[in-house]
Amino acid sequence: MFEVDDYLRRHGFAPDAVWHAGDRTMRGRVLENSGFSLGIGEAASADALVQEFRAWVRSNRSALLELRQHGAAAEVDVGMTVGSSAQFTASIALAPEDLALLAEVGLSYRVSAYPCDDSDDEDTDEGITKAGTSEGGPVE
DSSP states (O other): OOOHHHHHHHHHHSEEEEEEEEOOOTTOOOOOEEEEEEEEESSSSHHHHHHHHHHHHHHHHHHHHHHHTTTTTTTEEEEEESSSSSOSOOOOOOOOOHHHHHHHHHHEEEEEEEEGGGGGGGSTTTTTOOEEEEEEEEEO
């Protein structure tokens, strides 16, 4: 059986959230699997984010391969804000070697776009792409 707490401790990961099989959600549903959510980077541009992500995957290759050996589902979720007048759209471009790296370590890939409006830009620099990545998912 995969021990999520032991895995996180051995690899020195500081997760944003951890859940265990048998835990109850706020709505009362019992979770079937353990898992975690781990922030792995934030950058001012999509290109910088891809560079940071690529370096993180390479430096944590053995930890990711271990998840795969345990039959765990791992996913990278790239989140970004879109919809302001300064940045109406955004994109993340992965090269074929990035996709090969994801496949090698068993990571699926998701992009999540979060709407913002111009009032969200009052406290930030205009024209900056705020993007982040996280890794995690259900672990059995």
